[in-house]
Amino acid sequence: MLHRDQTAAKPQPATGTTPPFPFTAIVGQDDMRLAMVLTAIDPSIGGVLVFGDRGTGKSTAVRGLAALLPPIRAVRSCPVNSAERHLCPDWAEIADPTVVEKPTPVVDLPLGVSEDRVTGALDVERAIAQGVKAFEPGLLARANRGYLYIDEVNLLEDHIVDLLLDVAQSGENVVERDGLSIRHAARFVLVGSGNPEEGDLRPQLLDRFGLSVEVRSPRDIDTRVEVVLRREAYEADPIGFAATWAEAEAELRAKILGARRALAKVKTPRKVLEDCAALCIHLGSDGLRGELTLLRAARALAASEAASTVTRDHIRRIAGLALGHRLRRDPLDEAGATDRVARAVTETLGAAKS
Template identity: 65%
Template structure:
C-alpha cells in the first residue's frame, strides 16, 4: 500500500483540515462533506488523517475489528471471544474504505459467501464495505452522483450505527459506526437533502489563486513523488504534534463544559438562519466542544462558535428567493449580527 501524503504538509485548505480534525476527535458529529474543485487535496487529506491517527485496539479474528472495551457495540464473534479470560486483541490501523460509485448493494452491505456455500454447503456471511469501515472512515468521492438506493442505505446505517442484512436465508446484524466523508463538485449535480443533512460539517475548498500558495503546493507534491520516504521523514515531527493534539483532545473532550449562555447563542444563531430541526444546534455544540478540546480549553466560548458556525450550518439553510447571497455569506452575516463584527 503506498505511503500517504503527510497531513501537516498539506498547503492551505484550513477549513477542511480543521473539520477533519474535529470529526476525528468527536465522531458523533456525523462526518464531513467537502464541496469543491477537483485536484484540491480532498482525498489526500482524508487518507493523511487516517494514517496520522494512532492504531486502535481490536479483537483478533473479528471481521468488524470491534473494540475490546465496549461490549455494547460488539458483534457476536467479539462477544464470544471476549468471554475468554485472555481477551486476545491486537493493534490495527484506522481503516479508510472507499465506496465506489458503481458498487453493488451486496458489495456495500455484504452477502452470502458463495465459495463456502458451494464448496462446503454452509451459509456464511461475507462482510461488505460497511463492515470494513467500522470504527474508521467511509470515503465517498463524488457522493452527489451516488445511486439513490445506496444513498437510502447510507442514511439508514449512518443513523443507526448498525448494518442489517436479511437475504438468502441470512439474518445478520453487525456494528457499522464510521466517520462518513463525502466529496463532490456541485456543478456535477446536487446532493440529496436527506443525505446532506446527515453530514455534521460541510466545508468548501477551491483551487488556490495566490501564486506563492500554488507554487508551494506543486513543490511539496513533487518532492513527495520523487522520494516519499524522505518527504514523510521531513514532516514526521509536525505530524507527531498533530497526533498528540488529537489524542489529548479525545481525553479532554468529556471534561469540556458548554455554558448555558453558549447554548443560547447557538440556538439564537440557528433561529436567525431558519435552519430545519435541531441538528444545527447539536452539531454546532459538539463541534465547538471538540474545537475547544483541540485548543486545550476547558470551556466553550464565543470564539469557538464563530470558527465552526459556517461548516456546521451552511448546508442546513433553506433557499431564500429574496436573498441572492450564498449560504456561507448568510451564515457569516448572521454571526456578525449576533456576536458583533
C-alpha cells in the same frame, strides 16, 4: 469503471509501499483540515462533506488523515473491529481473540458498487445446508469504528444512498434474505467529496454530514507555487518527504489524542447553548441537528486548544462549517452559504473582537 476499493480501501501506509502525502504538508485549505481533525477528535460530530474544484486536495487530505489517525484497539480476527471479544457478532468465526492495536480503518466506497459489496453477502444455501450463518462481510463491516470515504458522493446511486441513510441513523447494518437475518455494528465517520458542477447531493444525505467545507483553488501566486513545490518534492522522494513531516504529523496525532481525553471535561455554559439556538433560529435551520452539531464541533475545537470551557468565539469560528449546508434556499439572497452564515453570526453574536 475504477474500483478503488481493490487498491485504496484502507489507505494506510504499509512496509514497502509509497507513504501518502502527509496531512500536515497540505498547503492552505484550513477549513477542510480543521473539519477533518475535529471529526477525529469527536466522531459523533457526524462526518465531513468537502465540495469544490478538482485538484484542490480533497482526496489527498482523506488519505493523509488515514495515515495520521491514532490506532484503535480491536480483536485481531474480528471482521467488524470490535474492541472486545464479547462484542464480536455471533456469526463471526473468531480465530484469534487477542486484542491488538490496528490502524483506524478508512474504507473507500467506489461509485457503481453493488449493494452486497456494501452490506455484505449472505449465503442462504450454505446456511440451510450446514446450519450456520454464512456471511461475507462488506465495506460497512470494515468501516466500523473508522471512516467511510465516498469520492464523487453526489453521483452515488439512489439505492446506495438510501442504504447509507438507514445505517447512519441506526448505527447497525442489517442484512435479511429468505427469512435469515444478520446484524452487526456499523458506526463510522462519513467523509464525502465531490464537484458541485457534476450534480447536487440529495438533501437527506446532505443533512447526515456534520460539517461541510467549500474548497477553492488558491488565488495567490505564493500559495500556488508552494503547492507545486511540495508536490514535486513528494513525487521525487515520497519516503524522504514523509520523514521531513514526521515530527509535525506526530505533534498533530498527539494533539488529537489529548483532545479526545479532554473532551468530556470541557464545560458548556448555558449562554453558549442559547447562542447556538439563537443562531440556528436566525438562519431558519430545520430540526435540532444544527445545534447539536454546532455544539459538538465547538467542544472539539475547545478541546483541541486545551480550553476548559466553550466560548462564543468557538461558536463563531465553527458556525460556517456546521451550518452552511443546512440553510434553506433563498431566491432573494444571492450570497453564498458561507457569507450568509457569517452575516448571521455577526447579527446574532456580534462582531468578533480584534
